[in-house]
Amino acid sequence: MQDDPRAEPDAVPPVPSEREKWEKEIEFKNRELLNLERTQELARKEFDLKEREQAHSGWRSPVFLAIVGAFLAAVGNGYIAKTNGQLQLQLEKEKAEQGRILEMIKTGNPDKAAENLGFLLQSGLISDASIIARLRTFLRERKPGSGPALPVTGAHTGIFGVDEAVRIEDVVPSHPVKLASRAVGRVMVYDGEAVEPRSRCSGFLVAGDLLVTGGFCLPPDIQHPRAEFVLTDETAQQKRYPVVLPALVSKQLLPLMSKDDPSFALLRVTGSPGASRGYLRLATRAPQVGEPLAVSLFRAGDQQYAVVDAADCTATSVGRHNFIHGCDTGAGSAGAPIFSRDGKEVLGVHLGGSKEFGVATRADAIAREVERFRSGRPGARQR
Incomplete structure (x- = not known):
């Protein structure tokens, strides 16, 4: 069929003007810019989220948690060990004080036992406040002839456990205590x-x-x-x-x-x-608690002995004129010099001992008396 020449031609859409094109382009650019801003905002939030996760991930790391756990365990174990050590030390201290008290009343005489207990208080060998208070109350209220007194169970040897005194011949010739022992x-x-x-x-x-x-x-x-x-x-x-x-x-x-x-x-x-x-120099100072000591001595016979490197030969308590020590001595050794470990000076004169400790007079309590009578004769030399 042929087209009707009288029919109107198809309508042609209007061509947009330049302004309309510009406005649409602006609108498109705005939408594009908005999308870009939203993309950037999402990227920033994602970055912040990852940053926070990274910051917390270290705390949550199994390795880190293991290290922290080990550290806390070590601290806890150290605290427990320290506490146990302190308790054990306190227990040993209490046992030692109780042993000293028992030794002091092994006299068979209540009055002598009371005097010995008074010495414990004066010398500071008892440090437990409750025991000190009870002893002072007992001594203050005690009547002469009354009080505890255990029977004497044996001689006071002045040797504590294994005898650590050795023959002077067995000490190395260069040892300062051996030289002083002359x-x-x-x-x-x-x-x-x-x-x-x-x-x-x-x-x-x-x-x-x-x-x-x-x-x-x-x-x-x-x-x-x-x-x-x-x-x-x-x-x-x-x-x-x-x-x-x-x-x-x-x-x-x-x-x-x-x-x-x-x-x-x-x-x-x-x-x-x-x-x-030669002769020995008397110290003008008091020994220090825990200070290592040495001794040169004779016992009942002609053999000379020395205690030179014993771990427990130390000053354990120091009083005004006397001090307590843990050096092995033995019968006949009263009057022996107690040296500083290096043998350079005499810190005390041994008096005697029990089965638990020895007693010595401080050398500085003697030095002034010696100076009053020192002759200063030529030829004498100090060791």
């Missing part, structure tokens, strides 16, 4: 012309012609006392030096360990043995 000997006290001595003690030279020993080594009941100082050389040969009596100074502490008073005897010895054997 000035240490035995003080023998006789009654008149008796062959057997009434008293055997250790003693040591503090000047060319002066020696120090324990105060009670000179028995006060001897009618005609006679004394000599015996030195033994490296070949085991003995040389005897007469001692001048009465003593220049004699301070006795009876009964032993009942008070914090000095106990020693200062004696003049003839022949000035210190000129050849």
Whole structure:
């Protein structure tokens, strides 16, 4: 069929003007810009979220948590160990104090037991406040002749556990205590012309012609006392030096360990043995609690001993004039010098001991008395 020539031609859409094109382009750009801003906002939020996750992920890391757990466990274990150590130390301290109290009342005499308990308080060997208060109340209210007193169970040996004293010959020649031991000997006290001595003690030279020993080594009941100082050389040969009596100074502490008073005897010895054997320097200071010590001593016989490297040979308590130590000594060793571990100075004069501790008079309580009588003779040398 042919088209009708009279029909109107198809309508042609209007062509948009330039303004309309510009406005549509602006609208498109605005939508594009808005989409870009939204994309950037989403990207920023995603970045912030990842940043927060990254910050928290370290705290949540299994490795980090394991490290923190191990650290906390170590701290907890350390605290527990420290607490247990402190409790164990306190328990040992209480047991030691109780042992000292029991030793002090093993006298068979209530009055002597009370004196010994008073010494414990004065010397600071009891530190538990409740025990101190009870002891003070007991001693204040006690009537003479009353109170606890255990029977004496054996001699006070002054050896605590394994005997750590060794023969002086077994100490290395260069050891300073061995060198100082040349000035240490035995003080023998006789009654008149008796062959057997009434008293055997250790003693040591503090000047060319002066020696120090324990105060009670000179028995006060001897009618005609006679004394000599015996030195033994490296070949085991003995040389005897007469001692001048009465003593220049004699301070006795009876009964032993009942008070914090000095106990020693200062004696003049003839022949000035210190000129050849040397003499020892008395410290002018107090020993420190825990300070390592050494001892050179004689016991009942002729053998000389030394305690030089024992871990428990230390000062455990220091009083005004006396101090407590843990060095092995033994019968006959009263009057022995107690050295600083390096052997350079004498810190004390051993008096005696129980099964738990030894007692010594501080050297600085003796030094001033020695200076009053030191002769200063030429040739004497200090060790």
